[in-house]
Each structure stands twice: as C-alpha cells, then as structure tokens.
Amino acid sequence: MSRLYSPSVITISASRLASRIDALARFGGLPGGGVTRPCWSPQHEEARAWLTGEMRAAGLETWVDGAGNVFGALGIHAFSADGGAVLTGSHIDTVPEGGVLDGALGVLAGLEAFQTIREAKAPHRRPLAVAAWSDEEGRYGSLFGSRAFCGRFDPARVEAMAASDGERLVDAMARAGFDARRAGEAMAPGGAVAAYVELHIEQGPRLEEAAIPIGVVDSIVGVHRTRVVFVGQADHAGTTPMERRRDGFLAAAEYALKARDLVLKHGGGKSVTNVGVVRVHPGVTNIVPARGELVHEVRGPDRETLARLDRRSAALARRVARRRGVEVQVEAMSATTPAICSARVQAAIEAACATLGLRSTHLYSAAGHDAQNLATITDTGMIFIPSKGGRSHRVDETSDGDAIERGANVLLHTLLALAA
Numbered sequence: 001m002s003r004l005y006s007p008s009v010i011t012i013s014a015s016r017l018a019s020r021i022d023a024l025a026r027f028g029g030l031p032g033g034g035v036t037r038p039c040w041s042p043q044h045e046e047a048r049a050w051l052t053g054e055m056r057a058a059g060l061e062t063w064v065d066g067a068g069n070v071f072g073a074l075g076i077h078a079f080s081a082d083g084g085a086v087l088t089g090s091h092i093d094t095v096p097e098g099g100v101l102d103g104a105l106g107v108l109a110g111l112e113a114f115q116t117i118r119e120a121k122a123p124h125r126r127p128l129a130v131a132a133w134s135d136e137e138g139r140y141g142s143l144f145g146s147r148a149f150c151g152r153f154d155p156a157r158v159e160a161m162a163a164s165d166g167e168r169l170v171d172a173m174a175r176a177g178f179d180a181r182r183a184g185e186a187m188a189p190g191g192a193v194a195a196y197v198e199l200h201i202e203q204g205p206r207l208e209e210a211a212i213p214i215g216v217v218d219s220i221v222g223v224h225r226t227r228v229v230f231v232g233q234a235d236h237a238g239t240t241p242m243e244r245r246r247d248g249f250l251a252a253a254e255y256a257l258k259a260r261d262l263v264l265k266h267g268g269g270k271s272v273t274n275v276g277v278v279r280v281h282p283g284v285t286n287i288v289p290a291r292g293e294l295v296h297e298v299r300g301p302d303r304e305t306l307a308r309l310d311r312r313s314a315a316l317a318r319r320v321a322r323r324r325g326v327e328v329q330v331e332a333m334s335a336t337t338p339a340i341c342s343a344r345v346q347a348a349i350e351a352a353c354a355t356l357g358l359r360s361t362h363l364y365s366a367a368g369h370d371a372q373n374l375a376t377i378t379d380t381g382m383i384f385i386p387s388k389g390g391r392s393h394r395v396d397e398t399s400d401g402d403a404i405e406r407g408a409n410v411l412l413h414t415l416l417a418l419a420a
C-alpha cells in the first residue's frame, strides 16, 4: 500500500489492523463469508476473550463492566469522576449473517490507534479508552451496553427483555457469566468522559457515490420499534367459507404495506421504515392464521416526526383491524433518541482530515449507533468511511483497504487532538 501521508505525521499500521479484522471475523465466521456473532453467544464470548488478549498484548489496561462492555485504556484502569477520558469504540456483536466490519472496525481501529500512540510515545494529556459496547445490534434491547454506561438502563425492564425468538436477556447473560440485574452498575461516574468519537462504516451509498473518503457525522437517527399483533380466529383452511375468515396474517400484511406508504408520505423525506420480524400463529398450512405479529421499525432524524409517525401507524393498525373484523394490540418496544453530534468533535475530525490531506463531507447517520447514547453524557462525534456498494447487514459488506486505513488515521489524529 503506497504511503498516503507526509512522513512527519504518525500513522497506524494498516497491515496489523487488517490482520486483526480478519482474526475477529473468524469468531462466528460463516463458510461463504460474513459472520453471525450475537451478543453473549459462545462465539461472542470467545471474541471478547480474544479482544481482551489483544488489548493487553498492545500494552493497554483492560476491564469489563457490569453490562459486559469491554474497555482497553492508556493511562487509567477504570473510569473516575471528572477523569475526563477521551473515549472511542464500537461493538463486536453482529446481526445474523452480517458483515465483518460493522462494529469491528471501530473497536479494532481504536485499539490500533492506541498501540500506535504508545509505540510513537505520542503525547496525550488526557487518558484514552476504547470500548466494545454490549449488544449494539439490540438482539435483547437496543444499544444495551452503551445505554447502561450512560445511565439509561431501566432495571425494571430487565426481566422482560428478550430476543424476538423468545430467549431472555437474563438467561443469555447468565450463560456468559454476567448478572443482567447488575447491568446498571456500568453507569459511568459524572465527568468520566470528556469526549467520544466512533469510527464506523457508513453502511449506505452516499460517500461512495460522492467519491468522498471521509464522512463527518452531524446527526444520528432515532429508531422506534413497535410490536403490532393482529388477532383473528383460527379456522379450517379448506372448509371455512372465504367471507367468514378472520385472518390475522392478512391483516398484518395489509398493515405492513400501508405503513410503508404512510411513512413515505408523512415522514418528511428522511424517515424510513422496515418490517423485518413477522410471526404467524399457529403457523401451519391448513389453519387460517389466528395471529399475525410483526415488529414495525421507523427511523428518522427528527423526534417530532417519529412521534407523529408512531401515532399515525397505530391509527392505521386500528383501521385495518376494524375493516377485517380482527383485534389488534400495538406495543412500543424501544425508542432511541435522534442525536446531534458535537461541533467541537466534528471540528477535530475535520482538522484531522486536513492534517492527512483528506476531503470530507458532513452527513447524517441513517443507522443507529452507540454514539447516540454517548451524546447524552459527553461531546460526541462519528467518522464514516465508504461502504462498497453501500452494502451492510449482509455477508458481502466490505470497504476498501485504503478506506479502512484512511478512517483509522483520521480516528488516530482526532483522538490525539481531543486528548491534547
């Protein structure tokens, strides 16, 4: 790889970073490429142990908090009140059949930046820490680890928190050696973090289409998830006259199609929607479905628009149910708050790009991230690199090696500026 920057500027080891990305990808790696590494799973816990070993070998202090967040640090062995650490990080859990960069890039680039800083004896007045946040993908509850770290964990909900396949958080954490009821202990003391910056793949097509190497994130969307259950009547699939059927699945199907139109029409242009979880009960071919259950996700950069879409979607569910003669239950599952990124951190990212002679552009994140929790307790920003074809949350998610190197160097210089 050709030298990308002037010799006086310290830069990361691209080969060492690439080899760690490949090594991490093996935990839950799939035969055809990609990875399935849900939080608390055996492969995730093996990855946690590997990461901790890599951090220690790189000379970092390491520890794990009550929410399972892994930390590696230069200058501290725990967070303290008014400690003013500069924090980076991301997550090592993945979606099912996901890519090897979503989350992993931010954690391993942070580790690489710290190892480079230590080897170069680069000065930093503030302590530096890198986090691997638990369950960013929200298998059991969205942005779990960073939510607990930022004091937004609700212990009253922990017993009910479960994956869509029914597996309970308390059981999954217990198998990994954690007590979910103690996750609240992860809350950081006041003033422990002076700034947070996260490197992440864009997971969309905008940077690649604009041919701009670095994205400076200015805001992050909120994500609202609602469980909608239509309840009709099980009946014989052959003998029941068509006009007498009260089909829970067909009501759910009509709702899903109309909810998409509703969000496109009333979402202000930047809201999006998805139905990725659908369940039919009893779910056998010769019974008219009694129940059609789905999780309706709506995302957008504006809090009021999201609240308005929630209200309109609930009204739509009731209209569909009435028209089809079925009952409907609408239950809010989770809602993250849209976040505005810190002007100070954005300026530090832009200055790092200038030092490295890299073009950058501002954009909002259409994906949710742990950074939106960190934004509630400290100055927060994100650095994006282009995703090839905008692909993510699929096994062929990838970014160029040069893009990864550029992103990690921008992270390195942003951290040095914030910690100066």
Ligand code: HGY
Binding pocket: 136, 137, 366, 367, 368, 369
């Ligand atoms: O779903 C998201 O937006 C993120 O990738 N967890």
Ligand code: MN
Binding pocket: 095, 102, 137, 393
């Ligand atoms: Mn993701």
Ligand code: MN
Binding pocket: 091, 102, 103, 136, 200
């Ligand atoms: Mn992610």
